[in-house]
């Protein structure tokens with residue numbers, strides 16, 4: 001049998017669900033897993049109307065696909081991707097297409113493209129977002145690279161993508177590794193927003209002393225405001241889950257040691273390389289790292305004492321409104337940082353990104369989907385080369401109105417001694433970005449003092465050195 005339209009290697013959370021989604025849309029599919037149990041799980045989850053087969057053998061997998069073959073990889077990033085490609089290569093023919101749908105590092109995608117091009121195999125990276133449910137019922141997908149190869153598979157991806165107002169949340173994004181790069185930034189923004197939500201929850205429980213049920217109700221109700229988004233929605237649901245064994249809210253028995261697969265760290269590392277500040281994403285990565293020092297944090301908690309001096313006179317509803325606006329302000333600042341990184345990266349790597357397209361395909365299906373994405377889309381329609389969302393008149397004036405809430409929230413946290421690094425970094429980013437003058441003239445002078453590194457003057461061109469003593 002060699003009649004399947006599409007094949008996926010890696011039948012874990014993403015691969016299995018994406019394959020079932022594709023089959024649900026009338027395409028015939030084959031999956032490959034090394035573990036036979038995963039192959040049989042795919043078959044057991046497929047429905048009568050679907051044409052699905054599964055195998056553990058690369059040769060049989062490739063044989064079952066129509067030529068030229070369309071194969072997607074959904075295996076962990078790094079070595080597993082190279083190993084999987086190696087296992088398939090002996091069975092492939094020129095003209096076949098491999099799509100890497102995992103969270104691969106973008107430079108790996110560039111390398112693989114060159115290696116596979118030399119063998120006549122089309123290869124492109126396509127970030128996929130939406131988790132388990134998104135993969136099964138409509139993800140957001142971020143393809144880049146080999147445009148002709150993408151065009152051949154476009155009908156499949158458009159059919160399975162999430163739809164917003166009938167528009168599919170997938171579009172060709174740009175050259176080379178653009179697809180994996182854009183997904184990396186998506187995840188960096190995801191880290192920032194998740195950290196901001198976690199800090200909001202911390203302020204509610206530790207500073208405002210709000211009981212669990214009201215915290216849960218508050219997040220749920222915020223999903224009916226301008227904060228409406230997937231991450232706010234699931235926060236309400238997460239906080240409403242009770243532990244079957246202990247009858248307490250599950251959140252209260254989950255360890256605070258946070259794990260990470262690396263895409264947030266990559267965003268920060270690459271931002272430093274490109275000299276684009278993304279402080280809220282950096283803060284989110286830092287706190288996940290700090291969370292791992294549980295023993296040290298325990299010791300420090302009994303040594304480094306601070307008695308809260310926080311006091312508030314506003315009633316609870318008013319304080320929660322302030323917190324709401326502070327969170328909104330900080331989330332928009334986080335998107336602004338990630339989008340600014342995309343704008344710079346687009347030039348630097350010659351991706352040719354269109355930020356309106358990216359905002360459009362992030363409106364549905366993905367983890368950072370939110371109602372604000374439509375506002376960003378409109379901002380990029382007004383100015384496709386907008387260097388920073390904060391410079392858009394509408395977004396800028398909205399944030400200027402909300403900044404007061406961010407300031408009072410941070411004051412409250414500082415007085416209470418509760419860490420809010422993401423809130424602080426978002427406000428500092430905003431304040432630094434809106435400063436026509438920064439104190440970095442002093443840094444220039446110091447550099448010239450100790451290292452004759454030269455400085456520029458505000459009143460004339462050229463570079464200068466002074467004898468400072």
Ligand SMILES: NC(=O)C1=CN([C@@H]2O[C@H](COP(=O)(O)OP(=O)(O)OC[C@H]3O[C@@H](n4cnc5c(N)ncnc54)[C@H](OP(=O)(O)O)[C@@H]3O)[C@@H](O)[C@H]2O)C=CC1
Nearest residue numbers: 010011012013014033034035074075076077080102103131
């Ligand atoms: N989970 C999520 O929410 C999301 C994940 N992603 C990305 O998608 C990719 C897949 O993630 P996910 O489905 O969650 O991962 P899972 O761990 O659930 O599944 C990955 C599958 O890859 C196979 N695999 C593991 N190691 C190797 C290897 N060395 N060679 C070949 N196959 C291997 C395994 O199957 P077997 O051992 O049977 O071969 C496994 O089932 C990753 O890059 C991830 O970062 C992207 C978006 C969301």
Ligand SMILES: O=C(CO)[C@H](O)[C@H](O)COP(=O)(O)O
Nearest residue numbers: 129130187260261262263367
């Ligand atoms: O890509 C994703 C969502 O968009 C994945 O869920 C991602 O792997 C989560 O990252 P981490 O494990 O580092 O929190």
